[in-house]
Amino acid sequence: MKQQTIILTGGGTAGHVSLNQAILPSLLEQGYDVHYIGSDEGIEKELIGEAFPHVPFYGIASGKLRRYFSMKNFTDPFKVLAGVMQAFRIIKKVKPQVIFSKGGFVSVPVVMAAKLASVPVVIHESDVTPGLANKIALPFASHVFTIFEETLKHLPQEKATCTGSIIRPELFKGEKARGLSFCGFTTLKPVLLVMGGSLGSVVLNEALRKNLPELLKQFYIIHLCGKGHYDQALAAMPGYKQFEYVTTELPDLLHAADFIVSRAGSNSIFEFLALHKPMLLVPLSAQKSRGDQILNANLFKKQGYAEVLQEEELTKESFLKSVYTLTERKVEMVATMEQTPKPKTPDEMAALILHYKK
Template sequence: MKQKSIILTGGGTAGHVSLNQAIIPELLAQNYDVHYIGSKDGIEKELIGETFPEIPYHEIASGKLRRYFSLKNFSDPFRVMAGVGQAFSIIRKVKPTIIFSKGGFVSVPVVMAAKMANVPVVVHESDVTPGLANKIALPFASHVFTVFKETMQHLPSDKTTCTGSIIRQQLFEGDKERALRLCGFVPTKKVLLVMGGSLGSVVLNDALRENLNQLLPMFNIVHLCGKGNIDESLQNIEGYCQFEYVTEELSDLLFLSDLVVSRAGSNSIFEFLALRKPMLLIPLSAAKSRGDQILNANLFKKQGFAHVLEEEMLTKTTFMKSIEALIKDEEEIIDRMLDAEQPKTPKEMVTLITQYEK
């Protein structure tokens, strides 16, 4: 029997890649010929290349979709159209039975080209409200899967299904001892993990570092600070370990951690929930985003899985008070997490996706 092919796309941030990373092993186990379409310089190239070097990675041009004025708004449509042509050529060569899009700017040319090539497209939306790229992709999609039930009110009911979260199996295979060795920690204190997303967060970094003297007597601290954000003056402080970004080590660090401070990207917060990690969420402000993280965070707060500190209210003092409040509620939050709906497995997600293949 001829081997089936599938093309995955999505990029711009780690959140637009992590689900693809989760389902690739299952697709390979089912003998699919897996290809990935991404941008030349996006984080998706690094993440897919490091984890799955055997998978063909195809680069295309893409333009950023901006909600504000920029001269690049006049040139980027031409980049998108160039990307459509490149994606169409790749699709004609690979001949996939289906294309799965996780969103992000690079996915737009791919889903448009898929429609031209008459290849079904399944789209995944992980935030409460659809992102701009997925809104553009919607007319070209055969079906849309969502993480939040609340998202369905923004999408056509006849081609939308809520799956809940999908968590990669590797996340549950973390090793505390390996993480202790990596960080050089002595296991006598609880561990606080602070992360600002794949690109880092200056405001989170500053709030944490301003409170190190108060936090270190209570915690060993793992700090994922973003590329270029290592503070060399703090490198040799006992109990404080900085990383720009981690990939394979993340599951170990999560297993080691007791509490998490993070932005509120959907993929990350569902991973914390799956591992029963009480979290303080500091969502990206509406001034810096479309407000999706604020909605994500507030839904988790409503369900009792997280505390939320708005970025506009973030100071040295409010950060410390929020950590103290999280410590106080830690056990109650874990109890509520134990009753949460279990995430889908990658195998279940692959079955949902491939039912739409041609």
């Protein structure tokens, strides 16, 4: 019997790649011929290439979809059109039975091309409200899966299902001892992990580094600062370990952490929830985003999983106060997290996607 094929797409940030990374091993184990369409500039090329070097990767043109005025708004539609044509040629060559889109700007031309090629498309929405890319993709999709139940009210009832979170199995295989050893830490103090996403966060980096002398009295600190944000002057500071970005070591570092300070991207916060890690969330401000992280963070706070500090209120003093509040709420927060349903496995998610293949 001829080997069946599936195309995955999504990129721009690690959040638009992580679910694809999670389900890829399951698809390969089931004997599917898996291909990936992304952009050459996005982080997806590096992440997929490193973890799955034998999976064919195709870079296509992709315009950014902006909600604000920019001269590039007049030229980027032509990039999207070029991307549609490139994706269409790839689809006709590869002949997939289904395409799965995790979102991000690069997914838009792929989803449009799939419709032209009469290939079913399944898309995934991680945030409380659909992102612009997925809003555009929605009319071309056979079905959309969501993490939040609240998202369903923003989508057509007949083609939307809430699956809950999907967590990579390797996340649960991390080891605290290995994470501590990787950083050169012991068990003498709790560990505070601060991360600003794959691209880093300047405001989070600054707030942490201004408070290092005070925080290091109580914590060991792991700082995922983002590419280009490593501070050489702090490299030798005892108890403080900074990394621009980590991949295979991340599960160990998450298990080593007692508390986490982070942005509020849905993929990350559901991973923290699955590991029962008390979290302080500093969502991207409405001025810097469409406000999706604010909704994610506020919902997690309402459910008792997180403390929230809005970016507009972020100062040296408020950061320190919020971290201390987080430590005070640890027992209560962990107890609440332990009552949540178990997340779906990648195998279960892959089965849901494959249900729509032609």
